[in-house]
Amino acid sequence: MTEQYLEIHKANIFDKGFTVIPSVFSEEEIEKITETIQNADTSGGNFRKSDDLFAVRQFLKEIPEVKELVFNDTVKTxxxxxxxxxxxxxxxxxxxKPETSNWYVAYHQDLTISVDKKLDMQGFGPWTTKKNQFAVQPPLPILENICTIRIHLDDTDENNGALKVVPGSHAKGIYRPETIDWNTETEEICNVEKGGIMIMKPLTLHGSNxxxxxxxxxxIHIEFSDLELPQELQWSERMN
Structure with missing residues (x-):
C-alpha cells in the first residue's frame, strides 16, 4: 500500500468526509481478532449484551490483547x-449486530468525545455521564480534528446495515439532520468488504438502514486525534 495510493484516500476524506480502503487485514488477521474478542472476559460494566447487540466501550482498554492485532503495519501507515x-x-x-438484530440508525453526526472528568469549561457542553464515564460536546475545532477508522470484520453492504453518508457534510459545521435539503444533498452507501476499513470524519452525517x-x-470503531485538551481535561482512552 503505497503513500501515493493513500494520498488518493486522503483527498477523499478532505473532499467527501470519508473513504473506503479494502484489504487492510488478511483473513488470518481477522480470525485472530475475532478469537481474541470471543475469549475476553465480558463480565465488566463496559460490556453490553442483549439480543440485538453486543458492544464493548473502551474496547482497546478492556481487551488489551487485541491492540497489536488491530494496529498492524498497514494501519500504522x-x-x-x-x-x-x-x-x-x-x-x-x-x-x-447479530443476524437477528434489525436496528435502524437515523442520520446524525458524532458530536461527543470521551474524557476523564467533568469540568465547567467554556465551549464544552452538554455533558453526559454513563457508568462513571464522561462524554461532552467540545468546541467545533476539536471535532473537526478527529478522524475515525471503522474496521469491518464481516462483509457489509446495503443489505446488512452498511453506513449511508451525506458526502461533504463534514465541512458544514454542526448540521442538524432535520435540515437536510435532499434537493442539494446526495446519499452514498459505503459498502466495505471483510478486512477492509472505512475512514470518516465524525461530522460527516451518517446513519444505517x-x-x-x-x-x-x-x-471496530476507533477515533484518533493529535490535540491536547485544555486545562486539566484528558482524553479518557488516550493511547499511543
Whole structure:
C-alpha cells in the first residue's frame, strides 16, 4: 500500500468526509481478532449484551490483547499518512449486530468525545455521564480534528446495515439532520468488504438502514486525534 495510493484516500476524506480502503487485514488477521474478542472476559460494566447487540466501550482498554492485532503495519501507515505523525487513539468501541438484530440508525453526526472528568469549561457542553464515564460536546475545532477508522470484520453492504453518508457534510459545521435539503444533498452507501476499513470524519452525517438479509455485522470503531485538551481535561482512552 503505497503513500501515493493513500494520498488518493486522503483527498477523499478532505473532499467527501470519508473513504473506503479494502484489504487492510488478511483473513488470518481477522480470525485472530475475532478469537481474541470471543475469549475476553465480558463480565465488566463496559460490556453490553442483549439480543440485538453486543458492544464493548473502551474496547482497546478492556481487551488489551487485541491492540497489536488491530494496529498492524498497514494501519500504522494509514494513520501516519492520512492523519498525521502525532495522531493517537482517543476512543474505541466494538459492536456486533447479530443476524437477528434489525436496528435502524437515523442520520446524525458524532458530536461527543470521551474524557476523564467533568469540568465547567467554556465551549464544552452538554455533558453526559454513563457508568462513571464522561462524554461532552467540545468546541467545533476539536471535532473537526478527529478522524475515525471503522474496521469491518464481516462483509457489509446495503443489505446488512452498511453506513449511508451525506458526502461533504463534514465541512458544514454542526448540521442538524432535520435540515437536510435532499434537493442539494446526495446519499452514498459505503459498502466495505471483510478486512477492509472505512475512514470518516465524525461530522460527516451518517446513519444505517435495517438489515434485510439476516447477515451479521461486526465493526471496530476507533477515533484518533493529535490535540491536547485544555486545562486539566484528558482524553479518557488516550493511547499511543
Amino acid at each position: 494509514i494513520v501516519r499518512v492520512l492523519f498525521g505523525e502525532k495522531y493517537v487513539a482517543v476512543k474505541s468501541i466494538y459492536f456486533d 435495517r438489515t434485510t438479509d439476516g447477515r451479521r455485522r461486526r465493526v
